[in-house]
Amino acid sequence: MGAYRTEDDYDYLFKVVLIGDSGVGKSNLLSRFTRNEFSLESKSTIGVEFATRSIQVDDKVVKAQIWDTAGQERYRAITSAYYRGAVGALLVYDVTRHVTFENVGRWLKELRDHTDANIVIMLVGNKADLRHLRAISTEDAKAFAERENTFFMETSALESLNVENAFTEVLTQIYRVVSRKALEVGDDPSALPKGQTINVGSKDDVSALKKVGCCSV
Amino acid sequence: MKNNSNHSLREEDQPKKESALSSLDSRFSQTLRNVQGLLKGRTIPGKVLLTRRSDPLDDSNLQEHSPSYHRSFSSNDAGTSDRVDKPEEVDNASKPNSTAGVNKLKSSTSNIEDTPKEVQRSTMGARATDSARLMKFSKFLSETTVILEKLRELAWSGIPPYMRPNVWRLLLGYAPPNSDRREGVLRRKRLEYLDCVSQYYDIPDTERSDDEINMLRQISVDCPRTVPDVTFFQQVQVQKSLERVLYTWAIRHPASGYVQGINDLVTPFLVVFLSEYLEGSVENWSISDLSQDKITNVEADCYWCLSKLLDGMQDHYTFAQPGIQRLVFKLKELVRRIDEPVSRHMEEQGLEFLQFAFRWFNCLLIREIPFHLVTRLWDTYLAEGDALPDFLVYIFTSFLLTWSEELQKLDFQELVMFLQHLPTQNWTDQELEMVLSRAYMWHSMFNSSPSHLAS
Structure with a gap:
């Protein structure tokens, strides 16, 4: 059990979802970020799986509760229930399989239909280590992210490249939105009830905060 | 817990005494070399897992x-x-x-x-x-x-x-009870499967619809990650067999089509029907030792048995999987009847049964117990026949309540993670028999007095 005991001391709890086509590496991104592990023999995710990790942002402890979802379209009826309350999303495609990038638009729509308008979204091109097999250029993906107003990074769960950055960036952006919102309503962000998933609200315009990340490979 | 279930590369490399074991070692080393080949020239940080869960050796x-x-x-x-x-x-x-x-x-x-x-x-x-x-x-x-x-x-x-x-x-009702007819029926069914494969699988992509192409792509993504911790399933020919069975089944069952997890359901059939031709540990099997005829027969048996099994659970895999949702609800009810404190604790923590039990029903517990116990579990499943879906609720209740005490000490996040990584790695038949016996007992108790379950 010890391995799964989680640190209980945190200031914010943010729910983040991992979505994208089957086989793009969502589960390995999650295990890399939460346990620094990569499995060459991972099985497909059935329904949803779950892990957490806390990071420090400014002087606050931000705990991420990350829901990893099954990629197959058939499961969306089940998995979309888990979008509720999510304040961040990593939308993952595989840089070596073009079809997984083509489907990003559908995933975005799925997200926007089921989540708050202010959700922080990062487009993630995973498997960037497979340089000789690359099918989507960094520029194309970056341009797409700009158009869609999402963050963007390329990662390799295998080589542990940018994985930390991607999650940290999403969590930091959520934190900024939340603390700015709290300031605007004259509230101390740390006074928000602990253990409760924070909603970024709908009045704020977080798009001003969004820019394409510079951390691509 | 993790350390029990996963042997790191280093542990797997430890020398073994028996010389006979070296063949297994060499097979594993070969897998390792293949993997290393894939990763050549790269440094991989952190922990890389290449595991064989519950290796009896x-x-x-x-x-x-x-x-x-x-x-x-x-x-x-x-x-x-x-x-x-x-x-x-x-x-x-x-x-x-x-x-x-x-x-x-x-x-x-x-x-x-x-x-x-x-x-x-x-x-x-x-x-x-x-x-x-x-x-x-x-x-x-x-x-x-x-x-x-x-x-x-x-x-x-x-x-x-x-x-x-x-x-x-x-x-499963695939072979007829009448022994005079049996051989003829099986021969005909196996030919029929072959026909289906050539009609649906062995065709160029230009003759497939977009949906069919997507389905085939999904199946080909999943076959290599089917029971990846048993090296036998890493053989390309095994994965191709799986792919043919799954695609043919999916095409012939358009109401559901292929759903992730059905790949897991073929594996007990594959292992059992191959055991007619290959002996010893599954880990040592090599499918290339078999003639194409035999492989086709095994595939055909897998196909028909999968079809028979899933005929009784059609709405488990149709849109939104209503059959599974219904059984998850029944599971929650039965747990509440049998173990009120656990039920209350889970409810207080905001845990939904769908968050862990969905996979149990979707893959019939294959993901939750060591693979070498699966065929024994399936003996009971197949013996239940048409009554299986309802009996699953009893088996899964019994399975869940194996950890009744532990569960009550965990908060929401711990519960989800515990239930998604249950400590069954070292399970033997003994634990499984316990789960099944208890399920049987509860089933006789509650089924004979249905008012127990009426809320």
Whole structure:
């Protein structure tokens, strides 16, 4: 059990979802970020799986509760229930399989239909280590992210490249939105009830905060 | 917990005493080399997992005691196998030729390879293989018309491994109970499968619809990650067989099509039907030792048995999977009736049953227990027949409440993570038998007084 005991001391709890086509590496991104592990023999995710990790942002402890979802379209009826309350999303495609990038638009729509308008979204091109097999250029993906107003990074769960950055960036952006919102309503962000998933609200315009990340490979 | 379940690369490389084990080691090393080839020139940070879950060979204690068990078990085998399964004698007769390649391997290693599993089976083995039971199995199977009800009752508590292929085919209604018709029906069904493969699978993508292309793509993504911790399933030919079975099944069942997790459901069939041709530990099997005919027969049996199994659970895999949702709801209700404190605790923590039990129903517990226990579990599943979906609720309740005490100490996040990574890595038949017996008991209790379940 010890391995799964989680640190209980945190200031914010943010729910983040991992979505994208089957086989793009969502589960390995999650295990890399939460346990620094990569499995060459991972099985497909059935329904949803779950892990957490806390990071420090400014002087606050931000705990991420990350829901990893099954990629197959058939499961969306089940998995979309888990979008509720999510304040961040990593939308993952595989840089070596073009079809997984083509489907990003559908995933975005799925997200926007089921989540708050202010959700922080990062487009993630995973498997960037497979340089000789690359099918989507960094520029194309970056341009797409700009158009869609999402963050963007390329990662390799295998080589542990940018994985930390991607999650940290999403969590930091959520934190900024939340603390700015709290300031605007004259509230101390740390006074928000602990253990409760924070909603970024709908009045704020977080798009001003969004820019394409510079951390691509 | 993690350390128990996953052997790191370093642990796997530890030298083994028995020379016979080296063949297994070399197979593993080959996998390792393949992987290393893929990763050549790269440095990989952190922990890279290449595991074989629940490898019985790693348990040296079991090995020390194993030979006697093994001998008694195999002498039983030899004593009875001649009297049963007349229709299969054609296959049996050709076995020595077909597996000539493995025979050498078999004779030198089977004692060591087989035995840990046999010992693990020994608790239930006492029941599944005691001579009275074997006699009964032989008697039932040799009847001109097999009486399925009797066979079900007997099979419920476990089927001797060498009889399993025939018994499963009968229980699923794939092989006819009438022995005169059996061989002919199987031959026709296997040809029919071949026809389906050439009609649906062996065609260029230009003749497929977009949906079909997507489905084939999804299947080909999933086949390599089917039971990845058992090296046998890493063989490309095995994955291709899986792909053909799954795609053909999906095309012929358009209401659901392929749903992730159905790939897992083929694996018990594959292992059991291959066991008619390949001997020893699954880890040592090589599918390339088999002729194309035999592979096709095995595939066909897998296809038809998968179809029969899922015929009883059609709405488990249609849009939004209503059948599974319904059973998850029933599971929650039954747990509430049987163990109120656990039920209350889970509710207080905001845990939804769908968050863990969805996978249980979707993959019929294959993901939750060591693979070497799955076929025994399926003996009971197939013995239940049409009543299986409802009985699953009892099995899963019993499975969940194995950890009744632990669950009550965990908060929401711990609960989700615990239930998604249950500590069953070292399970033997004993734990599984306990789950099944308790399920049986509760089923008799609650089923005979349905008002217990009415809320």
